[in-house]
Amino acid sequence: MSLSRRNLLIGAASLAAAGPVHALSQKMQNRELVLGSGSSRYLWVGDWLDIPDDYRLGDTHGVAQDSRGHIYLAHTVHPSSKSKDAILVFDEAGRFLRSWGDRFQGGAHGLDLRKEGEHEYLYHCDVAHRVVVKTKLDGTVVWEKSTPPEFGEYASKNLPYIPTNVAFGDHGEFYVADGYGSNWIHRYDLAGNYLQTFGGPGSEPGKVQQPHGLWVDRRGPEPLLAVADRANRRIQYFSLDGKHHSFVKNGMRLPCHFSIQNGKMLVPDLESVITILDERNDVITHLGDGHPSGLRDHPRNDFVPTKFIHPHDAMFLRNGDILVAEWVPIGRVTLLRSLN
Secondary structure (H helix, E strand, O other), X not given: OOOOHHHHHHHHHHHHOOOHHHHHHHHHHHHHXXXXXXXXXXXXXXXXXXXXXXXXXXXXXXXXXXXXOOEEEEEOOOOOOOOOOOEEEEOOOOOEEEEEOHHHOOOEXXXXXXXXXXXXEEEEEEOOOOEEEEEEOOOOEEEEEOOOOOOOHHHHOOOOOOOOEEEEOOXXXXXXXXXXXXXXXXXXXXXXXXEXXXXXXXXXXXXXXXEEEEEEEOOOOOOEEEEEEHHHOEEEEEOOOOOEEEEEOOOOOOEOOOEEEOOEEEEEEOOOEEEEEOOOOOEEEEEOOOOOOOOOOOOHHHOOOOOOOOEEEEEEOOOOOEEEEEOOOOOOEEEEEEOO
16 A cells, blocks of 8 residues: 555654653754744644645645634646545645545645635635636535636736735625736625725836735734735735735735634745734834745655745644645645644
8 A cells, every 4th residue: 555745754754762862862853943932933844734645746736624623725737636626625624535626636725714604604805817716615616616707907908817815804794816917806795796896007006016915904903905925025904994904014925815713914925935913014024034945846856844845725723723725836835833
């Protein structure tokens, strides 16, 4: 019987625990695998998810977790993979449960989850097929949306539409970032009815360039839409009706998306770093060195523990750990286990 990468790692860890010399060596190694500082320290656990042998990851683009603790991973699927499913599901310990979503092969990108009434739903941004798809947690499609016809500039100017991520408002509305297309942000109600469009290409306040990720930030006196304004190398805040509010530039390189827990905002950044911000958006710590290694197209054996290549999505798991998915063509998913 063939063994998955996870089983091999577990076996190696068991051998390491076999004697006092190995145990001492493991403790020394663990100290070298710690990222962060102060109350934000994390132990690097590489290749944590149990990937079955029939699956070969493509670019690992999106992660989400439901109320049961189940983890969802969106990847583009490597050409050599026997399974063509783009959505893999794991339990809270990282053990594989099931997969689905072969329709997202080549395009799985943004993956965001919301509870609506008694049920939870996934919102997928498929950059290959240029659609946003809402599904149940088992993959059943609720609806899908392509270019919003209500915003006439797409048709009149023959503009591309390539959605990258979704964010959720306070009254059922949701926002779609056209991050790889024409740099607009679209707002819909809970039923998926079009409400408005704002943003547009540029660097001045209210304009965006590659609005890659979105998140409704509720840490302040009023909820605001945080936009990972990636090509402008900043976070830009908007009111929920699309008016420019402010910028966050300190510590930002190429921000991709967000996750917020207990007052801290997690910002995965394509330039080899993950930044944690406090409630005032001051930098608490950087995880990773922020120096791109050029290893994106290298074999896995060349990857270096504690050095990110291109963090694309990251989220706080409900236990406080962090899960990181990287833009790497053979996939890379890392657990950062909280030490606090």
